[in-house]
Amino acid sequence: MKKPVLVALIVLLVGAGIVAANSLFLVAQTQQAVVFQFGQYVRTIQEPGLQVKLPLIQNVIFYDRRVLELNPPAEQVILADQKRLVVDTYLRYRIADPLRFYQAVTNETQAASRLSDIVISALRRVLGNSTLAELLSPARARLMQEMKVAVDREARELGISVTDMRIRRADLPEETSQAIFARIRSEREREAREFRAQGQELAQQIRARADRERTVLLAEAQKRAQELRGDGDAQSIRIYASAFDADPSFFDFYRSLQAYRKALADGTTTLVLSPDGDFFRYFDHKEAASSR
Structure with missing residues (x-):
C-alpha cells in the first residue's frame, strides 16, 4: 500500500473516531439532559443510557434528576395577631421540566435564589393570615400544606416540582424573646413575693392562734390552781377548826x-x-x- 493512501486512511479513521466520540454521550441514572442545536431546543432525555447527537452542531446540558434540598434564609414574619416570628424552613424539590428550567433559571444556583424568594413570599402571605395559636396547634399541618401548594404553583413556572416543605423552627425575635423572658422573670418574682407574704401571714396567724391558746391554757391552769388552793385552804381551815374544837389547848x-x-x-x-x-x-x- 502506498504511503499517501495509508496516511489518508489513518486520518479518516481518526476523524471517524472523533466524530463518533462527539456523537455519543451517556446519561447517568441520576441525570437528565436537554439537547440543543445551534441554541434551539431539540429534545429532552430523562432515561439513563447511551445517547446519540449530531457532532459539533448539537450540545447537551445535564441536570440532576434526584430530589434536591433548599434551606432558605430564616425570615421574620408578622402574624395575623401582630406577633412576630422568625421562621426557618426547608424545601425539597426536583427538576420536573428540564427545558423550562433551562429557559427560566438556567442552573441550580439561580433556581435556589428564585425558590427562596417564592418561599418567603408564601410564608408572609399564608402566615400573615394565621395566628400564633394556629401555628402551635394541629392546624399547623394545614398551613404547611397551603404553603407547599402555593410554592409549588409558582415553582412549576420554573420547571420545578416541590415534593415537600416544612417549617424547621419558629422563634420569637431576639428583642421580643428578651422582653418576654424579662416579663416572665418579673411575673415569677412577683408570685414568689406573694407566696412569701402569704407564708408570713399564715405564720403570724398560726403564732397568734398559738399565743391565744397558750393564754387560754395558762388562764385555765391558773384558775384551776386557784380553785385547788382554795379547796386546800378550805380543807385546812376545816381541819384546824376540828382540831381546835377537839382540844383547844x-x-x-x-x-x-x-x-x-x-x-x-x-x-x-x-x-x-x-x-x-x-x-x-x-x-x-x-x-x-x-x-x-
Missing part, C-alpha cells in the same frame, strides 16, 4: 410550835423577848430551874 400549843419553827428556821435569828411573854408561855421556867 393542844391546838394552841401546836400553833406555837409552828411559830417557833418559822422564827428560828435559819439558825441565825436572834430574838430579844421577855421570858414571861406569851411567846414562851409553854416553857415552864420554874421546872427548868429546879432540874438544873
Whole structure:
C-alpha cells in the first residue's frame, strides 16, 4: 500500500473516531439532559443510557434528576395577631421540566435564589393570615400544606416540582424573646413575693392562734390552781377548826410550835423577848430551874 493512501486512511479513521466520540454521550441514572442545536431546543432525555447527537452542531446540558434540598434564609414574619416570628424552613424539590428550567433559571444556583424568594413570599402571605395559636396547634399541618401548594404553583413556572416543605423552627425575635423572658422573670418574682407574704401571714396567724391558746391554757391552769388552793385552804381551815374544837389547848400549843419553827428556821435569828411573854408561855421556867 502506498504511503499517501495509508496516511489518508489513518486520518479518516481518526476523524471517524472523533466524530463518533462527539456523537455519543451517556446519561447517568441520576441525570437528565436537554439537547440543543445551534441554541434551539431539540429534545429532552430523562432515561439513563447511551445517547446519540449530531457532532459539533448539537450540545447537551445535564441536570440532576434526584430530589434536591433548599434551606432558605430564616425570615421574620408578622402574624395575623401582630406577633412576630422568625421562621426557618426547608424545601425539597426536583427538576420536573428540564427545558423550562433551562429557559427560566438556567442552573441550580439561580433556581435556589428564585425558590427562596417564592418561599418567603408564601410564608408572609399564608402566615400573615394565621395566628400564633394556629401555628402551635394541629392546624399547623394545614398551613404547611397551603404553603407547599402555593410554592409549588409558582415553582412549576420554573420547571420545578416541590415534593415537600416544612417549617424547621419558629422563634420569637431576639428583642421580643428578651422582653418576654424579662416579663416572665418579673411575673415569677412577683408570685414568689406573694407566696412569701402569704407564708408570713399564715405564720403570724398560726403564732397568734398559738399565743391565744397558750393564754387560754395558762388562764385555765391558773384558775384551776386557784380553785385547788382554795379547796386546800378550805380543807385546812376545816381541819384546824376540828382540831381546835377537839382540844383547844393542844391546838394552841401546836400553833406555837409552828411559830417557833418559822422564827428560828435559819439558825441565825436572834430574838430579844421577855421570858414571861406569851411567846414562851409553854416553857415552864420554874421546872427548868429546879432540874438544873
